[in-house]
Amino acid sequence: MAELLRVDGLVKNFELRAxxxxxxxxxTVQAVSDxxxxxxxGETLGxxxxxxxxxxxxxxCVMGLLEPTSGSIVFDGHDxxxxxxEEMRVLRRRLQIVFQDPFASLxxxxxxxxxxAEPLVVQEVAGDHNERVAEMLNLVGLAPDHAKRFPHEFSxxxxxxxxxxxxxALDPDLIVLDEPVSALDVSIQAGVVNLFADLQExxxxxxxxxAHDLSVVRHIAHNVAVMxxxxxxxxxxxxxxxxxxxxxxxxxxxxxxxxPNPTVERTRKRIMLEGDxxxxxxxxxxCRFRTRCWKATEKCAQETPQLTATGGxxxxxxxxxx
Amino acid sequence: xxxxSIKNLEVTFPTPLGDLKAVRxxxxxxxxSELMGxxxxxxxxxxxxxxAAMGLLPSKARVSGSVTIDGQELxxxxxxxxxxxxxxxxxxxxxxxxxxxxxxxxVGDQIVxxxxxxxxxxxxxxxxxxxELLDIVGIPQPEERASQYPHEFSxxxxxxxxxxxxxxxxxxxxxxxxxxTALDVTVQAQILEVIxxxxxxxxxxxxxxxHDLGVIARVAHRVNVLYAGxxxxxxxxxxxxxHPTHPYTQGLLASLPHEGQRRLTPxxxxxxxxLAPPPGCGFAPRxxxxxxxxxxxxxxxxxxxxxxxxxxRVDAVSVELSRRGGHG
Numbered sequence: 001m002a003e004l005l006r007v008d009g010l011v012k013n014f015e016l017r018a019x020x021x022x023x024x025x026x027x028t029v030q031a032v033s034d035x036x037x038x039x040x041x042g043e044t045l046g047x048x049x050x051x052x053x054x055x056x057x058x059x060x061c062v063m064g065l066l067e068p069t070s071g072s073i074v075f076d077g078h079d080x081x082x083x084x085x086e087e088m089r090v091l092r093r094r095l096q097i098v099f100q101d102p103f104a105s106l107x108x109x110x111x112x113x114x115x116x117a118e119p120l121v122v123q124e125v126a127g128d129h130n131e132r133v134a135e136m137l138n139l140v141g142l143a144p145d146h147a148k149r150f151p152h153e154f155s156x157x158x159x160x161x162x163x164x165x166x167x168x169a170l171d172p173d174l175i176v177l178d179e180p181v182s183a184l185d186v187s188i189q190a191g192v193v194n195l196f197a198d199l200q201e202x203x204x205x206x207x208x209x210x211a212h213d214l215s216v217v218r219h220i221a222h223n224v225a226v227m228x229x230x231x232x233x234x235x236x237x238x239x240x241x242x243x244x245x246x247x248x249x250x251x252x253x254x255x256x257x258x259x260p261n262p263t264v265e266r267t268r269k270r271i272m273l274e275g276d277x278x279x280x281x282x283x284x285x286x287c288r289f290r291t292r293c294w295k296a297t298e299k300c301a302q303e304t305p306q307l308t309a310t311g312g313x314x315x316x317x318x319x320x321x322x
Numbered sequence: 323x324x325x326x327s328i329k330n331l332e333v334t335f336p337t338p339l340g341d342l343k344a345v346r347x348x349x350x351x352x353x354x355s356e357l358m359g360x361x362x363x364x365x366x367x368x369x370x371x372x373x374a375a376m377g378l379l380p381s382k383a384r385v386s387g388s389v390t391i392d393g394q395e396l397x398x399x400x401x402x403x404x405x406x407x408x409x410x411x412x413x414x415x416x417x418x419x420x421x422x423x424x425x426x427x428x429v430g431d432q433i434v435x436x437x438x439x440x441x442x443x444x445x446x447x448x449x450x451x452x453x454e455l456l457d458i459v460g461i462p463q464p465e466e467r468a469s470q471y472p473h474e475f476s477x478x479x480x481x482x483x484x485x486x487x488x489x490x491x492x493x494x495x496x497x498x499x500x501x502x503t504a505l506d507v508t509v510q511a512q513i514l515e516v517i518x519x520x521x522x523x524x525x526x527x528x529x530x531x532x533h534d535l536g537v538i539a540r541v542a543h544r545v546n547v548l549y550a551g552x553x554x555x556x557x558x559x560x561x562x563x564x565h566p567t568h569p570y571t572q573g574l575l576a577s578l579p580h581e582g583q584r585r586l587t588p589x590x591x592x593x594x595x596x597l598a599p600p601p602g603c604g605f606a607p608r609x610x611x612x613x614x615x616x617x618x619x620x621x622x623x624x625x626x627x628x629x630x631x632x633x634x635r636v637d638a639v640s641v642e643l644s645r646r647g648g649h650g
Binding site for chain 1 (some may be wrong): 515535574581
């Protein structure tokens with residue numbers, strides 16, 4: 001599949017400044033460390049990880065909403081980290097994002113029609129915006145006359161559809177979906193997930209699907225990257241990652257997800273990880289997962305494992321892959 | 323024998339737009355030392371039901387029906403009676419452990435307060451018990467940790483502290499309302515294990531309220547499914563997943579992603595507006611088995627096989643289900 005996006009060695013640090021009144025301190029959180037991946041045209045990359053894994057930060061860097069500390073993000077031949085503000089503004093019409101919370105991401109004082117038309121206004125798109133809005137509403141399974149209504153008149157699932165319509169208005173090539181269904185009820189989620197699949201089939205755009213729900217990612221993604229404390233620990237084809245996880249963290253994560261089948265739940269072997277994810281302010285040396293890993297040795301504390309291709313098709317950053 | 327019994331519970335919230343009927347006649351029995359799952363989506367009334375049982379609803383809420391714990395009626399009881407029950411025979415934990423803890427008190431002191439509210443234990447005895455409780459819920463170095471403040475704990479550890487507080491007085495029933503929803507999945511697995519261990523070790527009856535069917539499948543013995551403020555199905559966990567009898571339960575199970583499936587199967591439409599719920603079955607507007615009767619008469623729970631269901635068309639529904647060969 002032709003490559004649309006190539007992220008190479010992405011690093012994003014955040015400075016934490018604290019003023020205790022006695023002295024000022026400055027600490028650095030490395031939210032994303034040396035992350036590399038590619039997304040092909042018409043393809044979906046799922047990024048999974050727990051809180052603090054850096055998955056949302058990756059999505060925001062790709063969108064140009066955060067400036068990377070280092071590394072490159074090449075979108076269809078343009079390095080986004082080197083573009084001027086104006087060049088980025090023009091290019092951004094091809095990059096869109098859908099946020100998690102359909103209640104917070106729409107302006108309550110704007111009709112959904114004007115919300116959907118706003119990207120067209122910002123990008124100074126010629127033509128009848130109302131017609132485009134009606135077309136978009138149709139596309140996401142809402143009625144054209146919904147354009148005159150306000151967000152509060154819609155349910156959560158419908159609002160998320162409005163957010164998707166807004167992201168689609170400029171006919172983007174890549175949409176970052178940041179936990180797009182986790183705020184929705186299960187029975188509503190399924191419809192929105194289907195919508196993503198249908199839209200991709202019809203319009204051929206690529207998705208970066210960021211989620212903590214591994215079963216939804218399994219359903220929608222072609223490739224999956226598993227992140228832990230700012231690093232990708234395993235990346236590859238969905239089939240390989242789910243059927244044959246090689247990184248101990250991926251294995252533990254998959255085994256922690258409760259499956260909706262009591263018989264399976266009673267018999268399956270679970271890997272119980274101890275403790276919580278450590279603070280990204282002071283991550284463990286070497287492999288960041290080593291403090292919770294049952295295979296960790298001295299080597300893991302000293303050497304940072306690099307993502308290495310395995311025989312199985314995926315790449316894994318572990319000294320002792322499964 | 324049931325320790326907690328909820329009968330024909332109704333909860334109405336007056337709003338500027340009219341009365342919001344959040345709970346419309348729910349019946350629930352919690353047996354001693356069982357782990358009962360309560361499933362429902364937002365607006366199903368699952369949280370409100372147990373907040374009402376705990377006497378935690380705002381005073382403007384109108385509550386009727388009956389909630390008894392060990393034979394003691396709680397609806398309409400004096401606040402003195404409710405205070406003597408709450409945190410003693412019945413306690414509740416919530417989704418967000420941080421908001422359940424006081425940030426300016428040591429966690430040990432907060433557990434001590436809970437113990438002393440219901441007993442005449444001395445400070446030293448209560449502190450000793452608090453440390454023991456922290457150990458029970460799997461907090462390492464409990465003596466040191468008891469002297470720390472909530473901000474020094476991670477999310478998972480805070481939820482353990484809250485659980486320690488909830489079981490401090492050896493309650494008959496522990497109500498856990500979405501206890502793992504705010505936690506990461508690896509931490510969720512730990513907390514579910516703590517809850518299971520407590521249920522097993524102290525024979526505490528646990529009510530686990532969740533929207534996550536995976537969590538239900540992992541830990542529940544029996545399940546109550548709620549929809550639009552009503553019971554729709556009650557079954558053992560195996561029966562519920564193998565032979566769901568209510569179209570809503572079936573729809574819920576079918577909407578989950580299954581391996582190798584190309585398209586997901588959502589439930590069409592959305593839940594009813596509880597300001598003006600439909601006169602008949604709350605699920606009727608979204609149901610593919612709907613008849614005229616469903617739309618006019620409010621169905622009650624009836625036995626079907628080893629389950630109970632509130633679907634009057636259950637025969638047709640189960641025929642359809644076996645024709646499809648499961649819920650996938």
